[in-house]
Amino acid sequence: MEHAGSRRQGRSRATLVLEDGSVFEGWSFAGDGEVAGEVVFTTSMVGYQETITDPSYRGQIVLFTYPLIGNYGMIPGDEESRDVQAAAVLVREYTPYHSNWASEKSLAATLDEAGVLGIEGMDTRALTRRIRDRGAMRGFISTVERDPNVLQEKANAHPSMVGRDLASSGSDLAEPTLMPAFGEERCRIVALDYGVKGSIYKELRSRGATVLAMPGSAEPEAILDSNPDGLFLSNGPGDPAALDRAVNALRPALGEVPVFGICLGHQLLGLALGCQTYKMPFGHHGANHPVRNLENNRIEITSQNHGFAVLESSLPEGVELTHRNLYDGTVEGISAPGLRAWSVQYHPESSPGPRDSGYLFDGFIETVSPKAVVG
Numbered sequence: 025m026e027h028a029g030s031r032r033q034g035r036s037r038a039t040l041v042l043e044d045g046s047v048f049e050g051w052s053f054a055g056d057g058e059v060a061g062e063v064v065f066t067t068s069m070v071g072y073q074e075t076i077t078d079p080s081y082r083g084q085i086v087l088f089t090y091p092l093i094g095n096y097g098m099i100p101g102d103e104e105s106r107d108v109q110a111a112a113v114l115v116r117e118y119t120p121y122h123s124n125w126a127s128e129k130s131l132a133a134t135l136d137e138a139g140v141l142g143i144e145g146m147d148t149r150a151l152t153r154r155i156r157d158r159g160a161m162r163g164f165i166s167t168v169e170r171d172p173n174v175l176q177e178k179a180n181a182h183p184s185m186v187g188r189d190l191a192s193s194g195s196d197l198a199e200p201t202l203m204p205a206f207g208e209e210r211c212r213i214v215a216l217d218y219g220v221k222g223s224i225y226k227e228l229r230s231r232g233a234t235v236l237a238m239p240g241s242a243e244p245e246a247i248l249d250s251n252p253d254g255l256f257l258s259n260g261p262g263d264p265a266a267l268d269r270a271v272n273a274l275r276p277a278l279g280e281v282p283v284f285g286i287c288l289g290h291q292l293l294g295l296a297l298g299c300q301t302y303k304m305p306f307g308h309h310g311a312n313h314p315v316r317n318l319e320n321n322r323i324e325i326t327s328q329n330h331g332f333a334v335l336e337s338s339l340p341e342g343v344e345l346t347h348r349n350l351y352d353g354t355v356e357g358i359s360a361p362g363l364r365a366w367s368v369q370y371h372p373e374s375s376p377g378p379r380d381s382g383y384l385f386d387g388f389i390e391t392v393s394p395k396a397v398v399g
């Protein structure tokens with residue numbers, strides 16, 4: 025039998041223990057049970073729906089630093105992929121009252137249906153500081169087990185994000201899928217899907233690109249045989265350095281077609297060009313990350329979600345640093361002009377403020393559009 029105080033509004037107590045043994049208590053607002061994952065914090069003030077459905081968050085327990093989550097519900101069409109991808113969701117306060125005219129269900133209902141734990145009432149500030157001070161850590165959450173030692177052991181038994189290939193199975197695509205341009209077709213590109221955010225395809229298609237999406241596991245011949253005007257490399261979960269096969273598959277395309285990569289795609293391009301990647305102490309997750317564009321010295325406010333990065337000292341000759349994080353100096357963009365390849369570590373166009381990095385999509389489409397379509 026349950027003892028008094030173990031439930032609130034019909035929900036269970038939940039305990040999170042990090043690999044260093046620190047303990048955080050909360051209440052489940054969705055789901056019951058146990059889950060392990062790397063705990064990361066995101067500073068986005070809006071966009072929880074896009075965040076939890078972003079496949080790059082696979083394997084991660086996502087903590088929102090914004091103190092109130094849930095108030096605009098879930099809006100059909102705003103999801104980045106079909107499924108909830110985050111391993112669990114941690115918030116300070118969850119509100120079940122969602123008032124956006126377009127919302128059709130609550131965040132809690134969505135998580136419940138997906139079988140993903142949602143925990144509220146956690147000291148998200150203390151937890152964020154812990155991660156910021158000690159680095160990204162694995163954590164284990166349970167609504168059934170309360171013993172911190174048991175939970176810490178389980179956190180430590182979970183595989184580290186370093187070396188984890190989550191992208192080979194990151195795509196929902198079973199086979200190549202053609203997505204027509206919105207409006208007049210200007211170019212045809214192949215997109216390698218390692219766990220893509222759907223909004224990226226919308227950005228490409230709305231600029232006149234017909235997109236042939238292929239699973240990230242596509243063979244090099246399949247990529248080039250379709251004779252694309254350009255090649256796009258998507259975002260995706262896990263450690264890029266675990267993806268030798270994907271890196272080797274895109275090498276033959278370099279120099280043959282213009283290549284543009286985002287997030288994991290940026291890291292894979294870097295690896296294919298001979299750079300190294302590393303795990304950052306704690307990642308960049310949020311919609312307010314300032315980046316200096318080294319080509320024009322402007323600052324762009326960008327939307328980011330990455331725990332790995334390209335190592336600046338590993339950039340070989342011919343590869344240029346184009347974008348750098350304003351705060352911590354992380355490489356956020358590179359280019360290899362001789363090979364017509366470039367990439368950034370963030371999602372152009374999904375920033376909350378001025379659309380100040382959409383030029384990256386524009387530039388890609390401009391570069392790969394062979395000619396204006398006649399008739």
Ligand SMILES: NC(=O)CC[C@H](N)C(=O)O
Pocket residue numbers: 080258259260261262263264286287288289329330331332333
């Ligand atoms: N957004 C992404 O594609 C993330 C890339 C990679 N999984 C990282 O964490 O750095």
